[in-house]
Amino acid sequence: xxxxxxxxxxxxxxxxxxxxxxxxxxxxxxxxxxxxxxxxxxxxxxxxxxxxxxxxxxxxxxxxxxxxxxxxxxxxxxxxxxxxxxxxxxxxxxxxxxxxxxxxxxxxxxxxxxxxxxxxxxxxxxxxxxxxxxxxxxxxxxxxxxxxxxxxxxxxxxxxxxxxxxxxxxxxxxxxxxxxxxxxxxxxxxxxxxxxxxxxxxxxxxxxxxxxxxxxxxxxxxxxxxxxxxxxxxxxxxxxxxxxxxxxxxxxxxxxxxxxxxxxxxxxxxxxxxxxxxxxxxxxxxxxxxxxxxxxxxxxxxxxxxxxxxxxxxxxxxxxxxxxxxxxxxxxxxxxxxxxxxxxxxxxxxxxxxxxxxxxxxxxxxxxxxxxxxxxxxxxxxx
Amino acid sequence: xxxxxxxxxxxxxxxxxxxxxxxxxxxxxxxxxxxxxxxxxxxxxxxxxxxxxxxxxxxxxxxxxxxxxxxxxxxxxxxxxxxxxxxxxxxxxxxxxxxxxxxxxxxxxxxxxxxxxxxxxxxxxxxxxxxxxxxxxxxxxxxxxxxxxxxxxxxxxxxxxxxxxxxxxxxxxxxxxxxxxxxxxxxxxxxxxxxxxxxxxxxxxxxxxxxxxxxxxxxxxxxxxxxxxxxxxxxxxxxxxxxxxxxxxxxxxxxxxxxxxxxxxxxxxxxxxxxxxxxxxxxxxxxxxxxxxxxxxxxxxxxxxxxxxxxxxxxxxxxxxxxxxxxxxxxxxxxxxxxxxxxxxxxxxxxxxxxxxxxxxxxxxxxxxxxxxxxxxxxxxxxxxxxxxxxxxxxxxxx
Numbered sequence: 001x002x003x004x005x006x007x008x009x010x011x012x013x014x015x016x017x018x019x020x021x022x023x024x025x026x027x028x029x030x031x032x033x034x035x036x037x038x039x040x041x042x043x044x045x046x047x048x049x050x051x052x053x054x055x056x057x058x059x060x061x062x063x064x065x066x067x068x069x070x071x072x073x074x075x076x077x078x079x080x081x082x083x084x085x086x087x088x089x090x091x092x093x094x095x096x097x098x099x100x101x102x103x104x105x106x107x108x109x110x111x112x113x114x115x116x117x118x119x120x121x122x123x124x125x126x127x128x129x130x131x132x133x134x135x136x137x138x139x140x141x142x143x144x145x146x147x148x149x150x151x152x153x154x155x156x157x158x159x160x161x162x163x164x165x166x167x168x169x170x171x172x173x174x175x176x177x178x179x180x181x182x183x184x185x186x187x188x189x190x191x192x193x194x195x196x197x198x199x200x201x202x203x204x205x206x207x208x209x210x211x212x213x214x215x216x217x218x219x220x221x222x223x224x225x226x227x228x229x230x231x232x233x234x235x236x237x238x239x240x241x242x243x244x245x246x247x248x249x250x251x252x253x254x255x256x257x258x259x260x261x262x263x264x265x266x267x268x269x270x271x272x273x274x275x276x277x278x279x280x281x282x283x284x285x286x287x288x289x290x291x292x293x294x295x296x297x298x299x300x301x302x303x304x305x306x307x308x309x310x311x312x313x314x315x316x317x318x319x320x321x322x323x324x325x326x327x328x329x330x331x332x333x334x335x336x337x338x339x340x341x342x343x344x345x346x347x348x349x350x351x352x353x354x355x356x357x358x359x360x361x362x363x364x365x366x367x368x369x370x371x372x373x374x375x376x377x378x379x380x381x382x383x
Numbered sequence: 384x385x386x387x388x389x390x391x392x393x394x395x396x397x398x399x400x401x402x403x404x405x406x407x408x409x410x411x412x413x414x415x416x417x418x419x420x421x422x423x424x425x426x427x428x429x430x431x432x433x434x435x436x437x438x439x440x441x442x443x444x445x446x447x448x449x450x451x452x453x454x455x456x457x458x459x460x461x462x463x464x465x466x467x468x469x470x471x472x473x474x475x476x477x478x479x480x481x482x483x484x485x486x487x488x489x490x491x492x493x494x495x496x497x498x499x500x501x502x503x504x505x506x507x508x509x510x511x512x513x514x515x516x517x518x519x520x521x522x523x524x525x526x527x528x529x530x531x532x533x534x535x536x537x538x539x540x541x542x543x544x545x546x547x548x549x550x551x552x553x554x555x556x557x558x559x560x561x562x563x564x565x566x567x568x569x570x571x572x573x574x575x576x577x578x579x580x581x582x583x584x585x586x587x588x589x590x591x592x593x594x595x596x597x598x599x600x601x602x603x604x605x606x607x608x609x610x611x612x613x614x615x616x617x618x619x620x621x622x623x624x625x626x627x628x629x630x631x632x633x634x635x636x637x638x639x640x641x642x643x644x645x646x647x648x649x650x651x652x653x654x655x656x657x658x659x660x661x662x663x664x665x666x667x668x669x670x671x672x673x674x675x676x677x678x679x680x681x682x683x684x685x686x687x688x689x690x691x692x693x694x695x696x697x698x699x700x701x702x703x704x705x706x707x708x709x710x711x712x713x714x715x716x717x718x719x720x721x722x723x724x725x726x727x728x729x730x731x732x733x734x735x736x737x738x739x740x741x742x743x744x745x746x747x748x749x750x751x752x753x754x755x756x757x758x759x760x761x762x763x764x765x766x767x768x769x770x771x772x773x774x775x776x777x778x779x780x781x782x
Contacts, residue, residue: 020705074718077718077719081719090705093718094701095697095721095722135771135773136698138771139695139698139699139767139771140702140705141705
């Protein structure tokens with residue numbers, strides 16, 4: 001009787017507790033800790049590691065010897081397998097190379113070439129992990145997909161909607177990369193690390209004696225060796241026959257004075273100071289990129305500060321599209337301190353964001369994500 | 384969990400009788416077959432018995448059998464060996480002096496990648512296409528022959544489809560033109576009758592673990608008089624063809640497995656084909672739109688490869704494994720992820736159908752109950768996948 005009552009008050013939990021859970025495992029300590037936590041709750045798990053990129057491609061980017069300690073490297077796959085063997089649950093490597101290239105790598109390159117600064121991780125989450133991988137998880141009989149993201153999901157009993165929340169550990173919070181998820185995707189996802197700090201996660205990993213418990217963290221973009229994305233774009237374009245636009249172009253001031261030359265707009269990002277290749281009296285920054293004219297526009301720090309901008313492909317992740325403008329804290333890049341702003345929904349999944357105070361280096365291609373305290377209201381791509 | 388194994392083309396369990404024959408040669412009879420003393424001579428005698436047993440399986444003479452580490456080494460030895468012997472760098476700038484190999488697009492990687500490696504060093508290679516049933520066209524083969532052709536290497540049975548090539552006709556063409564003929568018989572040895580003389584084969588690769596012997600041991604048949612450069616350099620073992628201390632226990636296992644296979648080949652084949660047909664017919668009847676790949680060709684009796692349009696074979700493989708049924712898709716890459724099958728692509732399947740295909744391969748220990756289990760779990764798993772498939776509605780509509 002008691003059991004029934006408990007389950008009645010916690011229907012979601014009850015549902016969560018029975019079925020098989022698939023865990024997306026990269027071979028790193030975070031996602032390796034997830035199955036350990038789920039097993040502690042007595043839940044059956046199956047591990048899936050995505051093969052996303054063929055590291056034999058673009059050999060000119062490889063140093064000597066085999067690729068190591070990089071996402072999608074064989075070492076990471078073996079680490080994920082070792083964790084599964086240690087914790088004794090089934091584990092499979094699944095091939096998502098085609099989807100990853102179509103939905104992440106190619107758009108990443110195209111965006112840079114059009115003068116924008118993309119975020120590959122958001123595309124990977126929205127269009128690979130929580131799309132074909134989640135589907136495969138369900139196809140093999142799992143009800144849900146758990147990942148090592150630092151964020152939280154909860155069901156709002158009043159609105160009936162699934163909500164995305166910041167992680168408890170503010171330093172590790174990855175909610176900025178998850179604003180694109182749909183209600184369906186959220187309802188079938190779990191982020192068991194959302195309530196833990198990185199130290200607590202390491203402690204769980206050590207307690208479970210995971211072979212990756214002391215593995216260092218990787219912060220690189222998984223398919224870009226050495227973090228050198230310019231080299232990657234050049235090599236990838238060569239391999240796939242994408243023509244790099246116009247070659248050399250002009251670096252101009254806001255008033256149109258030509259003060260230098262560049263080797264391609266993809267080598268620049270808004271707010272960049274380094275690599276402008278010339279010296280003048282005061283520090284200059286990239287303030288905009290004009291791909292059509294193959295121009296990089298520079299100006300002083302003041303010119304970088306903007307109050308109003310628009311975003312597209314807006315997803316109101318935790319609430320429906322509001323009828324009227326609303327006040328929220330908006331974040332314009334992963335390491336940006338959220339600032340007070342008004343979000344005004346426009347038609348066609350667009351919105352206008354107006355900060356109370358100007359913000360530095362609002363960069364096309366990055367995401368603007370808006371929060372109501374811990375709750376992610378939504379986000380969109382900066383135009 | 385009750386596990387049903389329908390992946391005998393990947394590997395087979397060592398027969399208890401084979402294991403019993405091998406066990407004394409690890410510790411008790413541990414002699415080196417190359418040694419002059421009595422323990423060495425005893426090992427030598429056992430190795431020579433095994434050589435006769437392997438020779439008998441394929442209608443060869445014992446002295447024509449060289450033991451190797453398995454199918455991959457045998458294939459490499461045959462291909463690099465023939466080309467290495469034939470390669471005469473009279474005038475490297477003259478393209479006419481470069482040797483030429485004929486092979487097929489559906490070979491195992493051991494042959495394909497060996498040929499591609501040679502191609503990089505200047506050797507010319509023709510990769511023959513196959514029809515939808517995975518069989519080459521003999522006229523195309525005849526037309527591909529050039530004065531510089533030194534080797535025809537065509538597999539006997541394909542590992543993914545089970546389809547069997549007409550070795551006798553190929554052997555005749557090779558003989559007429561005085562070209563060496565190698566066949567990778569890794570998937571056919573022990574499953575279908577092989578007679579190297581009837582087939583006109585000069586070189587043949589086989590591997591013990593595909594017919595209930597141990598892993599890590601195989602053989603290369605080398606017809607007497609075949610000019611072959613050695614692959615490895617070392618001592619004088621195996622008449623210089625293959626140096627290295629002989630893997631005595633493995634060789635005994637291979638010999639015993641060959642002997643058992645020869646005796647039970649006909650009975651094994653009858654049993655396997657009855658069960659295979661039951662599985663194949665059952666799946667065709669229970670899974671809408673399922674088709675057999677290569678089904679109209681002559682096939683090994685134990686193999687069936689089916690396409691289930693609208694699904695990902697990789698997901699089906701995992702779903703079935705989680706239910707206790709082991710089968711296979713095409714090739715796996717080094718990470719263990721499934722790679723698109725070059726075989727299915729070569730027989731003309733569009734990529735989405737190649738990815739929607741699964742191979743079931745039966746063996747000596749397969750039972751009716753196991754087939755019934757497969758007939759129960761596969762259709763429901765396919766249905767579950769199709770319900771969640773973004774492509775299946777389109778596939779269903781198109782029919």
